[in-house]
Amino acid sequence: MKAYLDLCQRIINEGRWVENERTGKRCLTVINADLTYDVENNCFPLLTTRKSFWKAAIAELLGYIRGYDSAADFRALGTKTWDANANENAAWLKNPFRKGPDDMGRVYGVQGRNWQKLDGEVIDQLRKLVDNLSRGIDDRGEILSFYNPGEFHMGCLRPCMHTHTFSLLGDTLYLTSYQRSCDVPLGLVFNQVQVFAFLKIIAQITGHKPGQAFHKIVNAHIYEDQIALMRDVQLKREPFNLPQLHINPDIKSLEDLETWVTLEDFEVTGYECHPAIQYPFSV
Numbered sequence: 001m002k003a004y005l006d007l008c009q010r011i012i013n014e015g016r017w018v019e020n021e022r023t024g025k026r027c028l029t030v031i032n033a034d035l036t037y038d039v040e041n042n043c044f045p046l047l048t049t050r051k052s053f054w055k056a057a058i059a060e061l062l063g064y065i066r067g068y069d070s071a072a073d074f075r076a077l078g079t080k081t082w083d084a085n086a087n088e089n090a091a092w093l094k095n096p097f098r099k100g101p102d103d104m105g106r107v108y109g110v111q112g113r114n115w116q117k118l119d120g121e122v123i124d125q126l127r128k129l130v131d132n133l134s135r136g137i138d139d140r141g142e143i144l145s146f147y148n149p150g151e152f153h154m155g156c157l158r159p160c161m162h163t164h165t166f167s168l169l170g171d172t173l174y175l176t177s178y179q180r181s182c183d184v185p186l187g188l189v190f191n192q193v194q195v196f197a198f199l200k201i202i203a204q205i206t207g208h209k210p211g212q213a214f215h216k217i218v219n220a221h222i223y224e225d226q227i228a229l230m231r232d233v234q235l236k237r238e239p240f241n242l243p244q245l246h247i248n249p250d251i252k253s254l255e256d257l258e259t260w261v262t263l264e265d266f267e268v269t270g271y272e273c274h275p276a277i278q279y280p281f282s283v
Ligand SMILES: Nc1nc(=O)c2c([nH]1)NC[C@@H]1CN(c3ccc(C(=O)N[C@@H](CCC(=O)O)C(=O)O)cc3)CN21
Pocket: 052, 053, 056, 080, 081, 082, 085, 157, 183, 186, 187, 188, 189, 190, 277, 278, 279, 281, 282, 283
C-alpha cells in the first residue's frame, strides 16, 4: 500500500509529460517501479485509499486463465473492463480481424492457452507450467507469455502485464510478473490484485506454499485528466491496514478454474477503505 502511494507521489513529483498518440492524451510518466506482495502472510494489496473493486480484477484474471477472447465472456464472469477496448476503439473497430461485437481478438489468455505454431499446432503455456509445478518441477522456464508481436495486429490492445514467471524453491512458489505499461490510478489497482491472486491460486492447485510475488513495471503513468483527483484527493488520505483474500479450498485443479469457479469462490475480509473515486478511463 505504501509502495503504491510512493509510486503515485513519485510520478507527481518527478514524472515527465509524454504525449500518447493512441489515446490522444498526455501522461505524467516515470520509468521502472518494483512492487512486492507478501502472499505467504496473506497481506492482500487492495487499495484502501479508495474503494476498490477486487471482484472485477479477479474476474479478469479468471478470463485470462480460461483463454477468453470476448468482452461478453468477461461480463458473464463479472467485469465490464474489456467493453470499451473491444467495442469503442476506432482503430480496432475497422480492423478486418475483428470478428464482431465484443471480440477482443488474439490477446492475453488467447496467447496463454492457444499460441499458434507455424505447423498449425497450438501451445498451451498455462497447462504446461501447472503440470510441471504439480510434479515439483521448475525447469527455469515456467513462463506464461501473452506477448506475441507476430499477432499484435489481430488484437484490440497489446498486453500490458505480458509475462508471468513462476519459480519453485523447495515447496515455496514465487511469481514474477512484468508489465510494460501501467495506468497507475486505474489499471494498477487491478493488476496488484491479479499478481497476488495468481500466485495464491496457482500455489493452491499445484500443492505448494505461496511466497512473495514480484511485480516489475516499466512505464508507469497517470493520464492528464486523472492528476488532480490523485494529487488533491487520493494522496491526501491515510491508508488503512491491508485486508486478506480467501480462496475456496475446493479449487484443486486447472479444470476447476476452467469449469465451475465463480467470484463466489473468493472472499475478502478486513477491508476498510475510503470512499470510491471515479477516475476517467482512456480508450
Ligand atoms: N487506459 C486504460 N487503462 C487500463 O487500466 C486498462 C485499459 N486502458 N485497457 C485494458 C484494461 C481494462 N482495465 C480496466 C478498465 C476499467 C477499469 C475501471 O473502470 N475501474 C473502475 C471501476 C471498476 C468497477 O466498477 O468494476 C475503478 O474505479 O477501479 C479498471 C481497469 C485495465 N486496462
